[in-house]
Amino acid sequence: MRFIANQTNRTPPLSMTRLRHFVFLISVVVLIPACADDKAASSVELEVEATAYNSLPGQTTAENADLAAWGDRLRPGMKAIAVSRDLLDIGLGHGSTVTIDGLPGKWKVLDKMNRRWTRKIDIYMGEDVKAARSWGRRKVTIRFRPQSDEP
Numbered sequence: 001m002r003f004i005a006n007q008t009n010r011t012p013p014l015s016m017t018r019l020r021h022f023v024f025l026i027s028v029v030v031l032i033p034a035c036a037d038d039k040a041a042s043s044v045e046l047e048v049e050a051t052a053y054n055s056l057p058g059q060t061t062a063e064n065a066d067l068a069a070w071g072d073r074l075r076p077g078m079k080a081i082a083v084s085r086d087l088l089d090i091g092l093g094h095g096s097t098v099t100i101d102g103l104p105g106k107w108k109v110l111d112k113m114n115r116r117w118t119r120k121i122d123i124y125m126g127e128d129v130k131a132a133r134s135w136g137r138r139k140v141t142i143r144f145r146p147q148s149d150e151p
Contacts, residue, residue, distance in 0.1 A: 043145045044090065050100070050140045052123045052132035053082065068111035070094045076126030082111035084120040091146025101141040 053059055055066040055074045066074045074080055083092050092098070096109040113122055121142065125132045
């Protein structure tokens with residue numbers, strides 16, 4: 001063995017294990033934000049016509065006014081919407097979560113509309129006819145992730 005006096009303060013070189021950990025941490029720091037951007041990019045933003053409806057016998061042909069097209073029972077206070085059938089084709093299906101500009105919170109697709117409607121949603125307002133009439137008919141922007149992308 002040779003003794004070299006000046007090497008006592010020398011930092012040991014990175015071991016392969018430390019190097020692998022370092023590369024892994026850098027990869028995580030770089031890849032996690034990139035994955036978050038991919039999820040945001042997969043969401044759909046769409047302008048639709050929005051009306052409102054109630055679960056009252058005069059507003060439906062069904063015997064049970066609170067029974068939605070997929071069999072869900074609608075109850076006042078629920079944040080539910082019905083969608084036109086063309087929206088089903090782009091991934092806005094049963095159980096999808098939607099945000100609606102101008103309304104707080106997240107809304108769930110629990111009903112579907114008659115085939116004659118296109119690019120339209122109907123916002124469930126329980127039994128509050130006054131609120132539904134006050135809403136009227138307006139254009140809104142909705143945001144959702146297509147069902148094929150949802151976990």
